[in-house]
Every structure is written in structure tokens, then in C-alpha cells.
Amino acid sequence: MKLYLIAGEASGDLHGSNLIKALHHLHPGLECRAWGGEMMQDAGSTLVKHYRDLAFMGFWEVIKNLRTILGNLDFCKKDILAFQPDAIVLIDYPGFNLRIARWAKEHGIRVVYYISPQIWAWHRSRVHAMKRDIDQMLVILPFEPDFFKQYGMEVTYVGHPLLDAIGPGLSDAHTTNNQIALLPGSRKQEVQRILPVMLEATRHFPNHHFVIAAANVLNDAYFQNYIENYPNVKLVRGQTYDVLRSSCAALVKSGTSTLETALLDVPQVVCYAGNPLSYHIAKRLVKVPYISLVNLIMDQPLVKELIQDELTPENVQSALNEILQPMQIQTIKQGYALLREKLGAGGASERAARAILENIPQSTFRIPH
Numbered sequence: 001m002k003l004y005l006i007a008g009e010a011s012g013d014l015h016g017s018n019l020i021k022a023l024h025h026l027h028p029g030l031e032c033r034a035w036g037g038e039m040m041q042d043a044g045s046t047l048v049k050h051y052r053d054l055a056f057m058g059f060w061e062v063i064k065n066l067r068t069i070l071g072n073l074d075f076c077k078k079d080i081l082a083f084q085p086d087a088i089v090l091i092d093y094p095g096f097n098l099r100i101a102r103w104a105k106e107h108g109i110r111v112v113y114y115i116s117p118q119i120w121a122w123h124r125s126r127v128h129a130m131k132r133d134i135d136q137m138l139v140i141l142p143f144e145p146d147f148f149k150q151y152g153m154e155v156t157y158v159g160h161p162l163l164d165a166i167g168p169g170l171s172d173a174h175t176t177n178n179q180i181a182l183l184p185g186s187r188k189q190e191v192q193r194i195l196p197v198m199l200e201a202t203r204h205f206p207n208h209h210f211v212i213a214a215a216n217v218l219n220d221a222y223f224q225n226y227i228e229n230y231p232n233v234k235l236v237r238g239q240t241y242d243v244l245r246s247s248c249a250a251l252v253k254s255g256t257s258t259l260e261t262a263l264l265d266v267p268q269v270v271c272y273a274g275n276p277l278s279y280h281i282a283k284r285l286v287k288v289p290y291i292s293l294v295n296l297i298m299d300q301p302l303v304k305e306l307i308q309d310e311l312t313p314e315n316v317q318s319a320l321n322e323i324l325q326p327m328q329i330q331t332i333k334q335g336y337a338l339l340r341e342k343l344g345a346g347g348a349s350e351r352a353a354r355a356i357l358e359n360i361p362q363s364t365f366r367i368p369h
């Protein structure tokens with residue numbers, strides 16, 4: 001049996017790698033070919049293209065790189081046809097993957113989507129194409145089944161894979177440290193807008209030291225240009241969870257990292273700034289009141305969000321001061337405990353793998369229980 005997996009971001013590489021491990025555990029003879037990163041490769045897939053070559057975010061960035069994106073789509077289609085998989089497994093990354101889903105459906109290739117695009121936040125019209133093109137949808141957020149049910153689309157809730165990747169919550173020991181984590185994102189477009197604001201705010205905390213948890217996709221030299229004038233800031237690569245575990249607070253770019261930070265029990269300020277044109281277009285389309293997964297799942301502003309024009313050094317300083325206060329730390333941690341309850345038990349990767357294998361038509365192998 002052969003599966004073709006496509007992930008276009010660092011978080012997709014993480015979740016894709018755990019899915020591949022679970023797939024191989026259930027069906028050791030499985031052959032996987034993938035777009036993703038080192039983690040998916042190390043888990044046992046043949047890596048076709050790295051996600052660092054796919055990192056285009058925002059309307060303007062996509063338009064500027066349209067020729068490259070179209071070239072990637074064309075290459076991907078030819079590679080899938082040459083591989084002849086029993087199914088393709090699409091992992092988030094909707095701008096690219098939904099186009100592949102439509103093409104695959106037209107060519108009679110089974111389409112599995114693991115980790116739904118956040119269409120409940122914006123671009124809800126996409127749900128009709130998803131219903132048409134996707135054979136099996138596996139979702140990871142507790143409110144998603146009810147959302148898709150409104151449109152007559154049955155999905156399978158498998159739970160959130162971060163619960164397995166991170167493990168149990170932490171004790172209060174790390175709150176006594178004076179280290180603060182900076183997570184500015186994994187794309188250059190993100191880092192160049194968000195990191196300078198974070199760094200400027202660090203000047204007002206002389207009794208703390210700051211650690212940038214850098215994604216492997218960006219090299220040290222890129223970050224050194226930013227931090228050379230900030231002696232209380234250092235760079236650590238590929239150790240995001242370790243950095244968070246030893247931090248008393250964090251400044252975090254909006255995305256999966258906000259949920260990772262919450263599951264590691266670290267008080268945080270959520271930061272986001274994008275291309276102004278892309279942001280103003282998106283603002284007209286977004287249908288949810290929050291940008292962070294933490295607040296969306298909790299349906300309340302548990303963590304502070306500083307978005308676009310609100311992301312200033314002064315506002316970051318003020319918000320960071322607030323979450324360093326004992327009473328606020330207690331409130332946030334109580335909210336994090338409720339967040340874990342909402343997400344439920346672990347085992348998402350194995351449930352997803354089992355659901356994929358059990359639903360491939362004409363499968364002749366037996367899945368162990």
C-alpha cells in the first residue's frame with residue numbers, strides 16, 4: 001500500500017511525522033512519499049519537496065510568487081501520477097492542498113484531509129468544494145464536527161495531535177525562572193515584522209533574559225542580524241519545547257505555537273503582523289472574534305492578542321508586564337487546565353492512522369487492535 005502526504009508548514013511536518021509513525025506501526029509495509037520536512041523524512045517517508053520552499057503567506061506574497069506556486073502544483077500532480085498512491089493525505093495548508101484535492105478527485109484518487117483548513121474562521125464558501133472533493137475528513141478541534149454538520153458534511157474527530165507531541169502539563173516550577181521565550185514564526189515574512197517589535201520590548205525587562213526559539217528552516221545568520229544589539233537575547237534552534245519548558249512567559253506568533261505554549265502551561269502574549277494589504281483583505285473576510293487557537297477553543301480572550309497596528313513595543317511591554325503578575329499567572333493556568341479538558345485525551349495520531357487505513361477501499365490487510 002502506498003500513501004502520498006502533503007504538508008506545507010513546520011506544524012504540518014510535526015503532525016505528519018507522528019501520523020507516519022502511527023501508520024507504519026499499524027501497517028509496517030506501507031510506503032509513504034511526502035512533501036514536508038526532516039521530521040516526516042525521519043519518520044519513514046521519502047521526502048519530495050521541503051516546506052521551506054512552499055512558505056508563501058498572505059495575498060500579496062502569493063501573487064508575487066504565483067509562477068513558483070503554479071510550478072509546484074504542476075510538479076506535484078505529475079509526481080502523484082508517477083507514484084500511483086492508494087490515497088493522498090493532505091495536512092492543512094489549504095491554498096495548495098485544496099487545489100490538489102480537486103485535481104485528485106477528478107483523477108479518481110482517494111483524498112483524505114487531516115487537520116482541516118480553518119474555513120470556520122474565513123472563506124466558508126470553500127466547504128462546498130471540500131464536500132465535493134474530499135473522501136474522508138479528519139478534524140482535530142472539538143467544535144469542528146458541529147461546524148461541518150451544518151453543511152451536511154460528516155467528519156471524524158480524532159483529537160489534537162499536540163497532546164501526544166507535548167505530553168502532560170508542567171508543574172509550577174518553571175514560573176520562578178526569569179527566562180522569557182520569543183517565538184516569532186518560521187517564515188521570513190513573519191519574522192521581519194514581528195521579531196523587531198518583540199526585541200524592542202525586551203529593553204524594558206533588565207532582570208529577565210530572552211531566548212528566541214528559532215525554527216530550523218531559518219539559519220543563525222538571519223537571526224544574528226536582528227539580535228546583535230540586544231545583549232540579553234540569545235538564539236536556540238530546534239528546541240522550542242525545551243525553551244518553553246524553562247520559561248516563565250512567552251511572546252508567541254499566532255498559529256499552532258500558541259496552542260503548544262498553552263499545553264506547556266506557559267503564560268503568553270500572542271503577536272501577529274502581516275503585509276498591510278493582505279491583512280486588510282483578510283480582516284474583511286474573517287468570521288471569528290479571535291486569532292489564536294487558545295482563545296478560539298475557549299471561546300473567550302484567555303490570552304492577550306496584539307494584532308497588526310496593536311503590535312507595538314509599548315503594547316508588548318504592557319501585556320508582558322501583566323502576565324508576569326502572580327494573579328494573572330494563576331488565571332491563565334486555570335484557563336489552560338480547562339483547555340486541556342476541552343481537547344480530551346491523547347492518541348490522535350493513532351486514531352487518524354487507523355481511520356485512514358480502515359477506510360481505503362479494497363484493503364486486504366488486517367489492522368491490529
